[in-house]
Amino acid sequence: MSFPDQVTIVEMGPRDGLQNERGVLSVETRISLIDRLAACGLSRVESGAFVSPKWVPQMAGSAEVLAGIRKPKGVRFPVLVPNLKGLEQALEAGAEEIAVFGAASESFSQRNINCSVAESMDRFAGVLTAARSHGLRVRGYVSCVLGCPYDGEVAPEAVAEMAGALYDLGCYEISLGDTIGVGTPLRAAKMVDVVAKRVPVEALAAHFHDTYGQALANLYAVMQQGVSIIDSSVAGLGGCPYARGAAGNVATEDVLYLLQGLGIQTGVDLEALAQTGHWICQALGRQNQSRVGLAMADVGNY
Protein backbone atom coordinates (compact mmCIF):
# COMPACT_ATOMS: atom_id res chain seq x y z
CA MET A 1 0.00 0.00 0.00
CA SER A 2 1.36 3.36 -0.91
CA PHE A 3 0.12 6.77 0.15
CA PRO A 4 1.08 10.33 -0.76
CA ASP A 5 3.80 11.78 1.54
CA GLN A 6 1.91 15.01 1.76
CA VAL A 7 -1.73 16.00 1.46
CA THR A 8 -3.21 19.45 0.90
CA ILE A 9 -6.36 20.16 2.85
CA VAL A 10 -8.78 22.57 1.22
CA GLU A 11 -10.90 23.94 4.06
CA MET A 12 -14.59 24.17 3.18
CA GLY A 13 -16.04 25.34 6.51
CA PRO A 14 -16.60 29.03 5.73
CA ARG A 15 -18.28 28.24 2.39
CA ASP A 16 -19.69 24.75 1.76
CA GLY A 17 -20.00 24.35 5.52
CA LEU A 18 -21.73 27.58 6.49
CA GLN A 19 -23.94 27.72 3.42
CA ASN A 20 -25.63 24.52 4.58
CA GLU A 21 -26.06 25.62 8.19
CA ARG A 22 -29.38 26.97 9.38
CA GLY A 23 -27.84 29.80 11.33
CA VAL A 24 -26.58 32.87 9.46
CA LEU A 25 -23.34 34.22 10.92
CA SER A 26 -22.29 37.86 10.87
CA VAL A 27 -19.55 39.02 8.53
CA GLU A 28 -17.35 39.59 11.62
CA THR A 29 -17.71 36.02 12.85
CA ARG A 30 -17.00 34.68 9.36
CA ILE A 31 -13.85 36.82 9.19
CA SER A 32 -12.71 35.52 12.57
CA LEU A 33 -13.37 31.95 11.46
CA ILE A 34 -11.29 32.34 8.31
CA ASP A 35 -8.46 34.10 10.16
CA ARG A 36 -8.39 31.35 12.76
CA LEU A 37 -8.39 28.62 10.11
CA ALA A 38 -5.50 30.23 8.24
CA ALA A 39 -3.62 30.51 11.53
CA CYS A 40 -3.97 26.74 12.00
CA GLY A 41 -1.71 26.22 9.00
CA LEU A 42 -4.30 25.64 6.31
CA SER A 43 -3.06 26.93 2.95
CA ARG A 44 -6.44 27.08 1.19
CA VAL A 45 -9.63 28.28 2.85
CA GLU A 46 -12.73 28.67 0.69
CA SER A 47 -14.12 31.90 2.02
CA GLY A 48 -17.40 32.83 0.40
CA ALA A 49 -19.74 32.65 -2.57
CA PHE A 50 -21.00 35.31 -4.93
CA VAL A 51 -24.47 33.90 -5.24
CA SER A 52 -27.84 35.51 -4.66
CA PRO A 53 -28.30 36.35 -0.95
CA LYS A 54 -31.98 35.65 -1.56
CA TRP A 55 -31.18 31.97 -2.14
CA VAL A 56 -28.14 31.65 0.10
CA PRO A 57 -28.38 34.22 2.91
CA GLN A 58 -25.49 32.51 4.72
CA MET A 59 -23.10 33.79 2.04
CA ALA A 60 -24.36 37.41 1.94
CA GLY A 61 -21.55 39.91 2.44
CA SER A 62 -18.85 37.70 0.90
CA ALA A 63 -17.17 40.86 -0.48
CA GLU A 64 -16.94 42.30 3.05
CA VAL A 65 -15.58 38.98 4.30
CA LEU A 66 -12.85 38.98 1.63
CA ALA A 67 -12.03 42.59 2.46
CA GLY A 68 -11.79 41.91 6.20
CA ILE A 69 -9.65 38.80 6.42
CA ARG A 70 -5.91 38.96 7.14
CA LYS A 71 -4.62 37.18 4.01
CA PRO A 72 -1.28 35.91 5.26
CA LYS A 73 1.27 35.18 2.56
CA GLY A 74 1.02 31.76 0.97
CA VAL A 75 -2.61 31.22 1.94
CA ARG A 76 -5.31 31.24 -0.72
CA PHE A 77 -8.93 32.25 -0.20
CA PRO A 78 -11.01 31.08 -3.16
CA VAL A 79 -14.66 32.03 -3.57
CA LEU A 80 -17.46 30.27 -5.38
CA VAL A 81 -18.86 31.90 -8.49
CA PRO A 82 -21.92 30.59 -10.39
CA ASN A 83 -21.88 32.89 -13.42
CA LEU A 84 -20.44 36.04 -15.02
CA LYS A 85 -22.28 38.31 -12.62
CA GLY A 86 -20.74 36.48 -9.68
CA LEU A 87 -17.35 36.69 -11.35
CA GLU A 88 -17.66 40.48 -11.65
CA GLN A 89 -18.46 40.73 -7.96
CA ALA A 90 -15.56 38.45 -7.08
CA LEU A 91 -13.17 40.55 -9.16
CA GLU A 92 -14.42 43.75 -7.54
CA ALA A 93 -13.86 42.15 -4.15
CA GLY A 94 -10.27 41.38 -5.08
CA ALA A 95 -10.58 37.60 -5.26
CA GLU A 96 -7.51 35.87 -6.68
CA GLU A 97 -9.06 32.47 -7.06
CA ILE A 98 -12.57 31.32 -7.89
CA ALA A 99 -14.39 28.04 -8.12
CA VAL A 100 -17.16 26.97 -10.47
CA PHE A 101 -19.52 24.10 -9.81
CA GLY A 102 -21.33 21.63 -12.00
CA ALA A 103 -22.91 18.23 -11.50
CA ALA A 104 -22.25 14.86 -13.06
CA SER A 105 -25.96 14.14 -12.91
CA GLU A 106 -28.53 15.71 -15.22
CA SER A 107 -31.35 15.99 -12.67
CA PHE A 108 -29.09 17.50 -10.04
CA SER A 109 -27.81 20.06 -12.53
CA GLN A 110 -31.38 21.03 -13.44
CA ARG A 111 -32.52 21.37 -9.86
CA ASN A 112 -29.35 22.82 -8.35
CA ILE A 113 -28.23 25.31 -11.00
CA ASN A 114 -31.31 25.39 -13.25
CA CYS A 115 -29.72 24.22 -16.45
CA SER A 116 -28.68 21.05 -18.21
CA VAL A 117 -25.15 19.67 -17.89
CA ALA A 118 -24.43 20.84 -21.46
CA GLU A 119 -25.75 24.35 -20.73
CA SER A 120 -23.67 24.51 -17.56
CA MET A 121 -20.56 23.78 -19.59
CA ASP A 122 -21.33 26.71 -21.90
CA ARG A 123 -21.76 28.92 -18.86
CA PHE A 124 -18.46 27.74 -17.38
CA ALA A 125 -16.69 28.42 -20.69
CA GLY A 126 -17.71 32.07 -20.48
CA VAL A 127 -16.76 32.39 -16.81
CA LEU A 128 -13.44 30.63 -17.30
CA THR A 129 -12.43 32.71 -20.30
CA ALA A 130 -13.19 35.93 -18.43
CA ALA A 131 -11.59 34.73 -15.18
CA ARG A 132 -8.40 33.64 -16.84
CA SER A 133 -8.14 36.91 -18.78
CA HIS A 134 -7.98 38.53 -15.33
CA GLY A 135 -5.31 36.11 -14.19
CA LEU A 136 -7.54 34.25 -11.73
CA ARG A 137 -6.99 30.64 -10.81
CA VAL A 138 -10.14 28.58 -11.32
CA ARG A 139 -11.05 25.39 -9.53
CA GLY A 140 -13.86 23.17 -10.83
CA TYR A 141 -16.31 21.21 -8.70
CA VAL A 142 -18.18 18.20 -9.96
CA SER A 143 -21.01 17.17 -7.66
CA CYS A 144 -22.85 13.87 -7.30
CA VAL A 145 -19.80 11.86 -8.36
CA LEU A 146 -20.91 8.81 -6.37
CA GLY A 147 -24.66 9.21 -6.53
CA CYS A 148 -27.46 11.69 -7.06
CA PRO A 149 -30.47 12.30 -4.79
CA TYR A 150 -32.74 12.21 -7.87
CA ASP A 151 -31.07 9.90 -10.38
CA GLY A 152 -29.44 7.40 -8.00
CA GLU A 153 -26.23 5.91 -9.36
CA VAL A 154 -23.96 8.08 -11.49
CA ALA A 155 -21.64 6.47 -14.03
CA PRO A 156 -17.91 7.13 -13.46
CA GLU A 157 -17.74 7.93 -17.18
CA ALA A 158 -20.17 10.84 -16.73
CA VAL A 159 -17.94 12.16 -13.94
CA ALA A 160 -14.85 11.78 -16.12
CA GLU A 161 -16.53 13.64 -18.95
CA MET A 162 -17.49 16.62 -16.83
CA ALA A 163 -14.15 16.66 -15.01
CA GLY A 164 -12.27 16.45 -18.30
CA ALA A 165 -14.32 19.23 -19.86
CA LEU A 166 -13.68 21.54 -16.90
CA TYR A 167 -9.99 20.68 -16.98
CA ASP A 168 -9.83 21.40 -20.72
CA LEU A 169 -11.53 24.75 -20.12
CA GLY A 170 -8.64 25.68 -17.84
CA CYS A 171 -9.55 24.62 -14.31
CA TYR A 172 -6.26 23.87 -12.58
CA GLU A 173 -7.90 21.33 -10.29
CA ILE A 174 -11.09 19.28 -10.24
CA SER A 175 -12.79 18.56 -6.94
CA LEU A 176 -14.87 15.40 -7.02
CA GLY A 177 -17.86 15.77 -4.74
CA ASP A 178 -19.78 12.94 -3.13
CA THR A 179 -22.43 15.52 -2.38
CA ILE A 180 -24.83 13.19 -0.61
CA GLY A 181 -22.17 11.00 0.99
CA VAL A 182 -23.48 7.72 -0.38
CA GLY A 183 -20.19 6.35 -1.72
CA THR A 184 -18.24 3.41 -0.39
CA PRO A 185 -14.50 2.76 -0.87
CA LEU A 186 -14.43 0.47 -3.89
CA ARG A 187 -16.86 2.65 -5.81
CA ALA A 188 -14.87 5.75 -4.89
CA ALA A 189 -11.67 4.06 -6.02
CA LYS A 190 -13.26 2.93 -9.28
CA MET A 191 -14.58 6.42 -9.97
CA VAL A 192 -11.15 7.97 -9.40
CA ASP A 193 -9.62 5.30 -11.59
CA VAL A 194 -11.88 6.24 -14.50
CA VAL A 195 -11.53 10.01 -13.98
CA ALA A 196 -7.72 9.79 -13.68
CA LYS A 197 -7.61 8.49 -17.24
CA ARG A 198 -8.98 11.87 -18.35
CA VAL A 199 -7.47 14.31 -15.77
CA PRO A 200 -4.06 13.81 -14.12
CA VAL A 201 -4.55 12.40 -10.61
CA GLU A 202 -2.39 15.24 -9.22
CA ALA A 203 -5.15 17.63 -10.30
CA LEU A 204 -7.94 15.70 -8.57
CA ALA A 205 -9.33 16.53 -5.15
CA ALA A 206 -11.61 14.32 -3.06
CA HIS A 207 -14.59 16.21 -1.67
CA PHE A 208 -16.47 13.66 0.37
CA HIS A 209 -19.43 14.15 2.64
CA ASP A 210 -19.83 11.98 5.72
CA THR A 211 -23.59 11.53 5.56
CA TYR A 212 -23.31 7.74 5.81
CA GLY A 213 -20.08 7.77 7.82
CA GLN A 214 -18.02 6.43 4.91
CA ALA A 215 -15.87 9.47 4.11
CA LEU A 216 -12.65 8.43 5.86
CA ALA A 217 -12.76 4.92 4.44
CA ASN A 218 -13.34 6.43 0.99
CA LEU A 219 -10.43 8.85 1.44
CA TYR A 220 -8.22 6.01 2.58
CA ALA A 221 -9.09 4.15 -0.62
CA VAL A 222 -8.55 7.04 -3.05
CA MET A 223 -5.30 8.16 -1.42
CA GLN A 224 -3.94 4.75 -2.33
CA GLN A 225 -4.56 5.76 -5.92
CA GLY A 226 -2.58 8.95 -5.56
CA VAL A 227 -5.21 11.53 -4.65
CA SER A 228 -3.41 14.06 -2.45
CA ILE A 229 -5.88 16.95 -2.16
CA ILE A 230 -8.76 16.65 0.29
CA ASP A 231 -11.69 19.00 0.85
CA SER A 232 -13.04 19.01 4.40
CA SER A 233 -14.85 21.24 6.81
CA VAL A 234 -13.86 22.20 10.35
CA ALA A 235 -16.19 20.53 12.89
CA GLY A 236 -17.94 18.89 9.94
CA LEU A 237 -19.81 22.15 9.36
CA GLY A 238 -22.65 21.94 6.89
CA GLY A 239 -25.44 19.45 6.97
CA CYS A 240 -26.65 17.60 3.97
CA PRO A 241 -29.53 19.55 2.39
CA TYR A 242 -30.98 16.27 1.14
CA ALA A 243 -30.93 14.64 4.57
CA ARG A 244 -31.39 17.38 7.10
CA GLY A 245 -30.27 15.83 10.38
CA ALA A 246 -27.39 14.05 8.77
CA ALA A 247 -23.71 14.95 8.62
CA GLY A 248 -22.28 17.09 5.83
CA ASN A 249 -18.67 17.61 4.80
CA VAL A 250 -16.20 15.25 6.37
CA ALA A 251 -14.68 16.99 9.39
CA THR A 252 -11.19 18.39 8.91
CA GLU A 253 -10.22 17.18 12.41
CA ASP A 254 -11.17 13.60 11.52
CA VAL A 255 -9.21 13.77 8.26
CA LEU A 256 -6.15 15.20 10.03
CA TYR A 257 -6.26 12.44 12.63
CA LEU A 258 -6.37 9.82 9.88
CA LEU A 259 -3.49 11.46 8.00
CA GLN A 260 -1.36 11.78 11.14
CA GLY A 261 -1.86 8.07 11.75
CA LEU A 262 -0.72 7.33 8.20
CA GLY A 263 2.36 9.53 8.65
CA ILE A 264 1.17 11.98 5.99
CA GLN A 265 2.20 15.64 6.35
CA THR A 266 -0.34 18.47 6.08
CA GLY A 267 1.20 21.40 7.92
CA VAL A 268 -2.02 21.86 9.89
CA ASP A 269 -2.12 22.04 13.70
CA LEU A 270 -4.81 19.58 14.77
CA GLU A 271 -5.19 20.97 18.27
CA ALA A 272 -5.66 24.56 17.10
CA LEU A 273 -8.06 23.33 14.45
CA ALA A 274 -10.11 21.40 17.01
CA GLN A 275 -10.29 24.50 19.20
CA THR A 276 -11.53 26.49 16.21
CA GLY A 277 -14.14 23.81 15.55
CA HIS A 278 -15.30 24.00 19.14
CA TRP A 279 -15.52 27.80 18.96
CA ILE A 280 -17.49 27.94 15.70
CA CYS A 281 -19.95 25.31 16.95
CA GLN A 282 -20.61 27.49 19.98
CA ALA A 283 -21.14 30.48 17.67
CA LEU A 284 -23.63 28.47 15.64
CA GLY A 285 -25.24 26.85 18.68
CA ARG A 286 -24.87 23.42 17.16
CA GLN A 287 -23.33 20.08 18.03
CA ASN A 288 -19.79 19.43 16.84
CA GLN A 289 -19.94 16.84 14.03
CA SER A 290 -16.27 15.94 14.32
CA ARG A 291 -15.72 12.75 16.30
CA VAL A 292 -12.10 13.77 16.86
CA GLY A 293 -13.24 17.22 18.01
CA LEU A 294 -15.63 15.69 20.53
CA ALA A 295 -13.13 13.13 21.78
CA MET A 296 -10.33 15.68 22.13
CA ALA A 297 -12.58 17.99 24.14
CA ASP A 298 -13.57 15.12 26.39
CA VAL A 299 -10.11 13.88 27.18
CA GLY A 300 -8.98 17.43 27.84
CA ASN A 301 -6.83 17.95 24.76
CA TYR A 302 -8.10 21.52 24.59
Add this chain to the structure above:
Amino acid sequence: MSFPDQVTIVEMGPRDGLQNERGVLSVETRISLIDRLAACGLSRVESGAFVSPKWVPQMAGSAEVLAGIRKPKGVRFPVLVPNLKGLEQALEAGAEEIAVFGAASESFSQRNINCSVAESMDRFAGVLTAARSHGLRVRGYVSCVLGCPYDGEVAPEAVAEMAGALYDLGCYEISLGDTIGVGTPLRAAKMVDVVAKRVPVEALAAHFHDTYGQALANLYAVMQQGVSIIDSSVAGLGGCPYARGAAGNVATEDVLYLLQGLGIQTGVDLEALAQTGHWICQALGRQNQSRVGLAMADVGNY
Protein backbone atom coordinates in the same frame (compact mmCIF):
# COMPACT_ATOMS: atom_id res chain seq x y z
CA MET B 1 -7.38 -5.57 -3.17
CA SER B 2 -9.14 -8.60 -1.88
CA PHE B 3 -11.90 -8.78 0.70
CA PRO B 4 -13.73 -11.65 2.39
CA ASP B 5 -16.88 -12.74 0.50
CA GLN B 6 -18.75 -12.94 3.72
CA VAL B 7 -18.47 -11.23 7.10
CA THR B 8 -20.02 -12.26 10.39
CA ILE B 9 -21.30 -9.39 12.50
CA VAL B 10 -21.19 -9.97 16.26
CA GLU B 11 -23.75 -7.56 17.69
CA MET B 12 -22.55 -5.83 20.85
CA GLY B 13 -25.45 -3.46 21.53
CA PRO B 14 -27.18 -5.33 24.36
CA ARG B 15 -23.90 -5.86 26.23
CA ASP B 16 -20.90 -3.64 25.40
CA GLY B 17 -23.32 -1.00 24.17
CA LEU B 18 -25.80 -0.86 27.03
CA GLN B 19 -23.21 -1.34 29.76
CA ASN B 20 -21.66 1.99 28.74
CA GLU B 21 -24.94 3.87 28.53
CA ARG B 22 -26.05 6.08 31.39
CA GLY B 23 -29.61 4.88 31.29
CA VAL B 24 -30.48 1.49 32.79
CA LEU B 25 -33.05 -0.38 30.72
CA SER B 26 -35.59 -2.84 32.11
CA VAL B 27 -35.15 -6.54 31.52
CA GLU B 28 -38.21 -6.42 29.23
CA THR B 29 -36.73 -3.74 26.99
CA ARG B 30 -33.44 -5.62 26.79
CA ILE B 31 -35.31 -8.79 25.81
CA SER B 32 -37.17 -6.88 23.09
CA LEU B 33 -33.92 -5.42 21.83
CA ILE B 34 -32.26 -8.82 21.56
CA ASP B 35 -35.32 -10.38 19.91
CA ARG B 36 -35.46 -7.57 17.38
CA LEU B 37 -31.74 -7.83 16.64
CA ALA B 38 -31.97 -11.57 16.07
CA ALA B 39 -34.95 -10.99 13.77
CA CYS B 40 -32.75 -8.68 11.64
CA GLY B 41 -30.67 -11.67 10.64
CA LEU B 42 -27.80 -11.30 13.10
CA SER B 43 -26.40 -14.70 14.03
CA ARG B 44 -24.56 -13.65 17.18
CA VAL B 45 -25.93 -11.19 19.72
CA GLU B 46 -24.01 -10.66 22.95
CA SER B 47 -26.81 -10.52 25.45
CA GLY B 48 -25.57 -9.80 28.93
CA ALA B 49 -22.82 -9.97 31.51
CA PHE B 50 -22.57 -11.84 34.78
CA VAL B 51 -20.74 -9.10 36.62
CA SER B 52 -21.56 -7.35 39.87
CA PRO B 53 -24.74 -5.26 39.49
CA LYS B 54 -23.13 -2.92 42.00
CA TRP B 55 -20.47 -1.99 39.41
CA VAL B 56 -22.51 -2.48 36.26
CA PRO B 57 -26.19 -1.91 37.04
CA GLN B 58 -26.98 -1.86 33.32
CA MET B 59 -26.31 -5.62 33.19
CA ALA B 60 -28.34 -6.59 36.28
CA GLY B 61 -30.86 -9.30 35.51
CA SER B 62 -28.84 -10.90 32.72
CA ALA B 63 -30.19 -14.32 33.78
CA GLU B 64 -33.77 -13.07 33.31
CA VAL B 65 -32.79 -11.61 29.95
CA LEU B 66 -31.38 -14.95 28.80
CA ALA B 67 -34.48 -16.73 30.06
CA GLY B 68 -36.82 -14.34 28.28
CA ILE B 69 -35.39 -14.11 24.77
CA ARG B 70 -36.73 -16.14 21.87
CA LYS B 71 -33.53 -18.00 20.90
CA PRO B 72 -34.29 -18.80 17.26
CA LYS B 73 -32.33 -21.71 15.82
CA GLY B 74 -28.89 -20.85 14.53
CA VAL B 75 -28.55 -17.67 16.57
CA ARG B 76 -26.06 -17.52 19.44
CA PHE B 77 -26.41 -15.35 22.53
CA PRO B 78 -23.05 -15.21 24.34
CA VAL B 79 -22.67 -13.56 27.73
CA LEU B 80 -19.65 -11.97 29.35
CA VAL B 81 -18.16 -13.70 32.37
CA PRO B 82 -15.33 -12.23 34.45
CA ASN B 83 -14.61 -15.16 36.78
CA LEU B 84 -15.74 -18.55 38.10
CA LYS B 85 -18.63 -17.02 40.02
CA GLY B 86 -19.89 -15.39 36.84
CA LEU B 87 -19.46 -18.65 34.99
CA GLU B 88 -21.64 -20.46 37.55
CA GLN B 89 -24.37 -17.87 37.11
CA ALA B 90 -24.09 -18.13 33.33
CA LEU B 91 -24.39 -21.91 33.48
CA GLU B 92 -27.42 -21.68 35.75
CA ALA B 93 -28.98 -19.25 33.30
CA GLY B 94 -28.50 -21.77 30.50
CA ALA B 95 -25.83 -19.85 28.55
CA GLU B 96 -24.27 -21.87 25.74
CA GLU B 97 -21.47 -19.44 24.99
CA ILE B 98 -19.45 -17.13 27.17
CA ALA B 99 -16.78 -14.51 26.66
CA VAL B 100 -13.82 -13.61 28.85
CA PHE B 101 -11.98 -10.32 28.66
CA GLY B 102 -8.42 -9.25 29.26
CA ALA B 103 -6.28 -6.31 28.26
CA ALA B 104 -3.07 -6.05 26.28
CA SER B 105 -2.00 -3.21 28.55
CA GLU B 106 -0.81 -3.68 32.12
CA SER B 107 -2.32 -0.47 33.52
CA PHE B 108 -5.68 -1.11 31.91
CA SER B 109 -5.75 -4.65 33.28
CA GLN B 110 -5.01 -3.35 36.78
CA ARG B 111 -7.67 -0.65 36.66
CA ASN B 112 -10.34 -2.50 34.69
CA ILE B 113 -10.19 -5.99 36.20
CA ASN B 114 -8.00 -5.37 39.25
CA CYS B 115 -5.20 -7.73 38.42
CA SER B 116 -2.04 -7.92 36.35
CA VAL B 117 -2.07 -9.36 32.85
CA ALA B 118 -0.35 -12.49 34.16
CA GLU B 119 -2.89 -12.89 36.97
CA SER B 120 -5.74 -12.43 34.51
CA MET B 121 -4.39 -15.30 32.43
CA ASP B 122 -4.45 -17.58 35.49
CA ARG B 123 -8.03 -16.55 36.13
CA PHE B 124 -9.00 -17.24 32.51
CA ALA B 125 -7.35 -20.67 32.68
CA GLY B 126 -9.67 -21.64 35.54
CA VAL B 127 -12.76 -20.22 33.82
CA LEU B 128 -11.89 -21.83 30.49
CA THR B 129 -11.26 -25.27 31.96
CA ALA B 130 -14.57 -25.19 33.80
CA ALA B 131 -16.47 -23.72 30.85
CA ARG B 132 -15.18 -26.25 28.39
CA SER B 133 -15.92 -29.14 30.76
CA HIS B 134 -19.54 -27.97 30.49
CA GLY B 135 -19.33 -27.85 26.71
CA LEU B 136 -19.50 -24.06 26.44
CA ARG B 137 -17.94 -22.15 23.60
CA VAL B 138 -15.62 -19.42 24.89
CA ARG B 139 -14.68 -16.24 23.09
CA GLY B 140 -11.73 -14.13 24.27
CA TYR B 141 -11.56 -10.35 24.23
CA VAL B 142 -8.31 -8.44 24.25
CA SER B 143 -8.77 -4.74 24.97
CA CYS B 144 -6.54 -1.76 24.26
CA VAL B 145 -5.05 -3.40 21.17
CA LEU B 146 -4.30 -0.03 19.54
CA GLY B 147 -3.74 2.11 22.58
CA CYS B 148 -4.40 2.40 26.31
CA PRO B 149 -5.87 5.39 28.13
CA TYR B 150 -3.12 5.08 30.77
CA ASP B 151 -0.10 3.62 28.97
CA GLY B 152 -0.54 5.20 25.53
CA GLU B 153 0.80 3.02 22.73
CA VAL B 154 0.52 -0.75 23.03
CA ALA B 155 2.98 -3.00 21.19
CA PRO B 156 1.39 -5.38 18.65
CA GLU B 157 3.57 -8.09 20.20
CA ALA B 158 1.83 -7.64 23.56
CA VAL B 159 -1.51 -8.05 21.81
CA ALA B 160 -0.27 -11.16 20.00
CA GLU B 161 0.94 -12.67 23.26
CA MET B 162 -2.37 -12.19 25.05
CA ALA B 163 -4.38 -13.29 22.00
CA GLY B 164 -2.18 -16.36 21.57
CA ALA B 165 -2.44 -17.30 25.24
CA LEU B 166 -6.26 -17.06 25.16
CA TYR B 167 -6.35 -19.09 21.96
CA ASP B 168 -4.11 -21.75 23.49
CA LEU B 169 -6.38 -21.90 26.52
CA GLY B 170 -9.22 -22.88 24.20
CA CYS B 171 -10.95 -19.68 23.09
CA TYR B 172 -12.37 -20.41 19.65
CA GLU B 173 -12.10 -16.77 18.60
CA ILE B 174 -10.19 -13.69 19.74
CA SER B 175 -11.82 -10.29 19.49
CA LEU B 176 -9.29 -7.48 19.20
CA GLY B 177 -10.64 -4.36 20.88
CA ASP B 178 -9.61 -0.82 20.08
CA THR B 179 -11.31 0.10 23.34
CA ILE B 180 -10.63 3.83 23.13
CA GLY B 181 -10.92 4.10 19.35
CA VAL B 182 -7.52 5.71 18.83
CA GLY B 183 -6.29 3.44 16.03
CA THR B 184 -5.73 4.37 12.41
CA PRO B 185 -5.70 1.99 9.43
CA LEU B 186 -2.00 1.26 9.01
CA ARG B 187 -1.51 0.65 12.73
CA ALA B 188 -4.59 -1.58 12.79
CA ALA B 189 -3.29 -3.51 9.80
CA LYS B 190 0.13 -3.89 11.36
CA MET B 191 -1.34 -5.12 14.62
CA VAL B 192 -3.45 -7.73 12.83
CA ASP B 193 -0.40 -8.74 10.83
CA VAL B 194 1.57 -9.46 14.01
CA VAL B 195 -1.32 -11.18 15.81
CA ALA B 196 -2.15 -13.36 12.78
CA LYS B 197 1.29 -14.94 13.08
CA ARG B 198 0.18 -16.32 16.46
CA VAL B 199 -3.58 -16.94 15.94
CA PRO B 200 -5.15 -17.91 12.58
CA VAL B 201 -6.71 -14.85 10.98
CA GLU B 202 -10.00 -16.76 10.60
CA ALA B 203 -10.22 -16.79 14.40
CA LEU B 204 -9.70 -13.02 14.76
CA ALA B 205 -12.49 -10.48 15.16
CA ALA B 206 -12.14 -6.72 14.86
CA HIS B 207 -13.80 -4.88 17.72
CA PHE B 208 -13.29 -1.22 16.94
CA HIS B 209 -14.71 1.80 18.67
CA ASP B 210 -15.48 4.91 16.67
CA THR B 211 -14.34 7.48 19.23
CA TYR B 212 -12.13 9.25 16.69
CA GLY B 213 -14.26 8.35 13.67
CA GLN B 214 -11.64 5.94 12.32
CA ALA B 215 -13.45 2.62 12.79
CA LEU B 216 -14.69 2.07 9.24
CA ALA B 217 -11.34 2.99 7.70
CA ASN B 218 -9.68 0.59 10.13
CA LEU B 219 -12.14 -2.17 9.29
CA TYR B 220 -11.57 -1.58 5.60
CA ALA B 221 -7.84 -2.02 6.20
CA VAL B 222 -8.02 -5.20 8.30
CA MET B 223 -10.58 -6.86 6.04
CA GLN B 224 -7.97 -6.64 3.30
CA GLN B 225 -5.86 -8.87 5.53
CA GLY B 226 -8.59 -11.47 5.83
CA VAL B 227 -10.41 -10.46 9.01
CA SER B 228 -14.02 -11.53 8.45
CA ILE B 229 -15.62 -11.15 11.88
CA ILE B 230 -16.67 -7.68 13.04
CA ASP B 231 -18.04 -6.58 16.41
CA SER B 232 -20.40 -3.63 16.26
CA SER B 233 -23.26 -2.09 18.12
CA VAL B 234 -26.68 -1.09 16.82
CA ALA B 235 -27.02 2.73 16.70
CA GLY B 236 -23.44 2.91 18.00
CA LEU B 237 -24.77 2.19 21.49
CA GLY B 238 -22.26 2.67 24.25
CA GLY B 239 -20.16 5.73 24.81
CA CYS B 240 -16.50 5.63 25.61
CA PRO B 241 -16.06 5.60 29.38
CA TYR B 242 -12.72 7.39 28.89
CA ALA B 243 -14.20 10.18 26.77
CA ARG B 244 -17.76 10.66 27.94
CA GLY B 245 -19.41 12.60 25.13
CA ALA B 246 -17.61 10.64 22.45
CA ALA B 247 -18.80 7.74 20.34
CA GLY B 248 -18.40 4.14 21.46
CA ASN B 249 -18.68 0.95 19.45
CA VAL B 250 -18.78 1.41 15.71
CA ALA B 251 -22.43 1.37 14.64
CA THR B 252 -23.68 -1.84 13.05
CA GLU B 253 -25.65 0.18 10.49
CA ASP B 254 -22.48 1.99 9.35
CA VAL B 255 -20.58 -1.30 9.06
CA LEU B 256 -23.41 -2.91 7.08
CA TYR B 257 -23.51 0.03 4.67
CA LEU B 258 -19.76 -0.27 4.11
CA LEU B 259 -20.01 -4.04 3.58
CA GLN B 260 -22.94 -3.72 1.16
CA GLY B 261 -20.89 -1.26 -0.87
CA LEU B 262 -18.02 -3.74 -0.97
CA GLY B 263 -20.37 -6.52 -2.09
CA ILE B 264 -19.78 -8.50 1.10
CA GLN B 265 -22.61 -10.70 2.39
CA THR B 266 -23.75 -10.56 6.02
CA GLY B 267 -27.32 -11.88 6.01
CA VAL B 268 -28.44 -8.86 8.02
CA ASP B 269 -31.34 -6.63 6.95
CA LEU B 270 -29.99 -3.06 7.14
CA GLU B 271 -33.40 -1.41 7.10
CA ALA B 272 -34.76 -3.51 9.94
CA LEU B 273 -31.56 -2.94 11.86
CA ALA B 274 -31.79 0.83 11.40
CA GLN B 275 -35.37 0.74 12.64
CA THR B 276 -34.22 -1.17 15.71
CA GLY B 277 -31.50 1.41 16.26
CA HIS B 278 -34.03 4.20 16.07
CA TRP B 279 -36.30 2.42 18.51
CA ILE B 280 -33.62 1.69 21.14
CA CYS B 281 -32.36 5.29 20.99
CA GLN B 282 -35.87 6.47 21.78
CA ALA B 283 -36.02 4.00 24.67
CA LEU B 284 -32.73 5.37 26.00
CA GLY B 285 -33.61 8.99 25.22
CA ARG B 286 -30.34 9.48 23.41
CA GLN B 287 -29.12 10.61 20.02
CA ASN B 288 -28.51 7.93 17.42
CA GLN B 289 -24.73 7.59 16.93
CA SER B 290 -25.06 5.84 13.59
CA ARG B 291 -24.57 8.17 10.65
CA VAL B 292 -26.35 5.68 8.40
CA GLY B 293 -29.21 5.44 10.90
CA LEU B 294 -29.61 9.21 10.94
CA ALA B 295 -29.35 9.56 7.18
CA MET B 296 -31.81 6.75 6.50
CA ALA B 297 -34.34 8.28 8.87
CA ASP B 298 -33.94 11.65 7.17
CA VAL B 299 -34.40 10.46 3.63
CA GLY B 300 -37.41 8.42 4.68
CA ASN B 301 -35.90 4.96 4.39
CA TYR B 302 -37.84 3.96 7.50
